[in-house]
Amino acid sequence: MKAKLYYLLEQRAADCRYFVIPLWRGSGYTTMFAQVQMPHVLFTGLEDYKARGTQSAPYFTVSYYNEFAESKDLVLIRGDVVFTSKISDTEAKWLLETTQSFYLNDVRYKLVERFNKETHDFEFKDVLQALDMPIL
Template identity: 85%
Template sequence: MQRVSPTSTIWRTIVSKARKNVFFINDPFAARSFSAVPVVAAAKKLHQPEIPSDFQKWGSVGFCRTSKFASGFNPLQPKPLDSIVDVHRLKDRYPEDIASVWDDYHIGRGHIGATMKAKLYHLLEHRASECRYFVIPLWRGSGYTTMFVQVQTPHMIFTGLEDYKARGTQAAPYFTLTFYTEFAESKDLVLIRGDVVFTSKLTDPEAKWLLETAQSFYLNDARYKLVERFNRQTHDFEFKDVLQVLDMPIL
């Protein structure tokens, strides 16, 4: 478990490091989720576009639900929305029905399913373009583990702060989110899919809490000021302010 640093030096170092070592590149596979597939199967798909090198860093640690680093998997395999649900059949359904189908699909499947209004997604997208990084404490019993968050819509990645400090872009993601915008214009609805990468490090309930909490920091005006401070006035950022907002004790 971690304690609050008495100075802001650590945050300046982390933000500076993050800006130099971005998890993502400009993603040509927008609005997609990812899964790992065996190398043998991938060999049959050589005609598909090459996956950018930055994604291979994540593929090398196995982008799948497992309790340890995976081996024998190829770089990340893009997973379009129509491979998860029948997009054509949903086009004529009401937004409430689509949200219900999406939620039901993810029940008991080891993933997190959620939805949000398109207007809120666009606000998150705008704010994340200006303030990409943040830190969120995850309470566990008698203390907390700090998660490092990076947003580059339509993706959001969570990893342990200590892992990121030690490994940079080679740090394994604990939890990933993908925002699907196929119904944003026609239904005012954005679908969200979360994947817990390492179940030994993060439970599904914890992942759901992180999803909701991360959204609150980008969508709530008062909380977003802390995100701005972390990215723009790092020397003024105090981690204890985040703890207080989340009603967590300062250890």
């Protein structure tokens, strides 16, 4: 990842730490909950988070390493699937890319802001529409 994008992600994550992402599976989706605490992102199932709160175990973790940001304009990313029974490597990659797209794209970021700051106005169907997923 380019350093400029990392710094934008870091800035936005400091302001909006949480988001929900639908993960498509077969004929429906599982809703994943992202907690962004830069330089880390933790993903767990929304239902697990609702049931256990901060005690819920992450399914997938991401760490950003910015040691080369200044000298090489490069930030390294490492993702670790913690529960292979809950999420595949392919799903984890998609989840990371999609979450980054919501934080880095100005139009999509408005949904992240609404989720964090104007919860009563947040509509999950808007996330589904942004991802061209059917509203079930």
